[in-house]
Amino acid sequence: MLRILASLAVLLAAALPASALDRAAATAAFRAFLDDTVRPAARAAGVSSETFAAATDGLTPDFDLPDLSAPGTPPRADGGAFQAEFTGPAAYLAEKKLAALVAGARKRAKTHAATLAAVEKATGVPRGVILAIWGKESAFGTAAMPKEAVRTLATQAFMGARRDIFLPELVAALLILQEEPVGEHDMRSSWAGAMGQPQFLPSKFRAYAVDFDRDGRRDIWGSVPDVLGSIGNFLRAHGWAPGVPWGVEVRLPASVSCTVEGPDQGRPVADWAADGVVTTAGRPPTAKDVGPTGHLLMPAGRLGPAFLVSGNFYVLKDYNESDVYALLVGLVGDRVRADGRLEGGFAKLPAFTRGDVRNLQRRLERLGHDVGGADGLVGFRTRVAIGREEEKRGHAATCFPGAAAFAEIGK
Template identity: 50%
Template sequence: MIRRLPSLLISTLAAVMMFHLPAQAGKYDAQFRQFLNSEIAPAARKAGISQATLDRELKGLSPDTSLPGLVGPGGKGAPPKINFQAEFKSPARYFRDSQFNALVPRGRSLMKKHAGTIRRIEAQYGVPGRIILAIWARESGYGGAKIPHDALRVVATQAFMGQRPDFFKGEVIAALKILQNGDVSRRAMKSSWGGAMGQPQFLPSSYLKYAVDFDGDGKRNIWTSDVDTMASIAHYLSEHGWARDRDWGYEVHLPDSVSCTREGPDNRQKISDFVREGVTRVSGKPFPAHELNRPGNILLPGGRYGPAFIATENFYVIKDYNESDTYALFVGHLADRYGSNKAFVGTWKPMKETTRGAVRNLQRRLEGLGHDVGGADGLIGFKTRRSIGKDQEKNGFFATCWVG
């Protein structure tokens, strides 16, 4: 008489056998297999991932130990050290005209090619086509950038031995859901080394929330479909609060009488109030009438050493896509240049060369004086910029809101 094993034990044994070690195991392969068996597979089943999907996608999976920033199994190793001796780069380096001159013609061509589709995307999501194209350009060069990595392998490796294991465990489950849904094959599901997938560079969880099938072929294809890529970017921005009838911001002349210490989205006021204080657009045109009673804020990515802007809330929606002032400004500026390919009117003045370490030391000193610099990370965000300015004013200097 053959005794039958309990079904739970059968499934456990099957999982152990399924995730077998390859013939030549790497240093962490055995631990990685145990991680898949004990943490990923149970969580995936609970999330509705079928055993057939697990069998197909996790069999033979090994960690990619070549990825940057890994710390060791469980995320318990020492994190990579930030090179605080590295030069702190001026924002001007991010806005070289050569970059925009290379991106503008292709963007204009795509706008013409997809004009009808872009109008439909704009009508549905309220996001201007030029903003969509600019993000597409920045993220993947309109799909021309090489995106070589196996997305599932990347997020599984990050969950196993990266710096944010709990976060990436969720991304592994999301990636398995994508594969189970059949929108893309494993071979085609490519990502960056950080797990950002396809032309709009969505993490798997963002794909599940925001990717859309706009070309009507039944698949949400952000890898090879221009139409799905554009619509997915628009959907992302719409869901993050894009205001339909507003632009991202305006380059302005900021009078010396308006202190740079007033920068930041927490210092918004009506644009008409800025006008009364002498703030004008560099184009010489008035602010659009529908903007005057809407809020805006001062934006000075280089303090008084660079161009000045009045930003709307849409600037910060772009920042939700990538948490960087310079990223969001690059997108907004490129979007403007699809119309008239002109550089900023304001100039990036020569800035004192420094290091991230020196900036961090300055931030710590400012914190000691009671300023909120947004964290001593060696990066000059708006909280650090205005704190520098406040300290300059306190000591009797004209505030530049920049190091030096």
């Protein structure tokens, strides 16, 4: 009977416009989802009946979240498109934004010098990198955490754009309530269920959060030592190599194609130097700049600055998969200890939507290119594919979506 009522609720929610009746129907279907889907998954993971009941009794969906679609309908294909990481690199890396983060990081570097030194010693991660992540994720702990994690995760698992990833995160959140001295109403998160000042999803909290102040709690909401220690521990666990810089800005000669970008095309730094690549200071790059192996990074292709990055850059991408996020963290981290600016500017970048890019990616796939999935995001595989197709057609490679790429490729 419960499943029949849930099915009727789903049909009503899908068929009717946003209204009170819509919400009532969706709420009924949500309750069925908790009972029929979440409860068995939680039980299988070891969540007790008492913990489940305490967390979900009376729970309702949060209809104010972005990226929701009606129950029973497919998830939105453009989920998360409004996030800053998925907008143009020029706006994300604007000097005003970088300077504000640097100022905030330098201030906290003095206030928390002893803690940062201890974290740096324990993890091998430079304090500037840790401060940059802290600042970007939660404005050094001053940003509001407006949501309750369990309600947010349950709503996203039920009717969000990325439902498949949120069900296990919801179960992980229930396990945190069972295992940790934290109450449901204190477990604050963002709209996407990322918790506390480091913005850890529940599974990341369970795996990487640490009790750095040794008070018996892994408190990423209120304890600065736990926040900083947890960020450092995450990066250490993902392979951060102590003493290796994340990368350096370079000048790329026209003779070096932008299609050699990416983590799968690394070369000894001496080879890059032999090809005429120099730092912005005009000297050949060395291992002191980027470690023994360098990977080309061009977030806007030939329309923006170029970098040689190390494996540590890709560790930063484990924290947030966006190229420009990892780049921002590296740039701010460096400037905590020494002044600097980007030398290479961004050309006026073409305007396009995520749907435009997704259609271009599908055309590139039909032509045999690996774009890393048609997700509408201009990642390095898409940039390389565009550049290779441009060269195949006799054009100079730009490795970025432009009017010519949209007009010609795949037509």
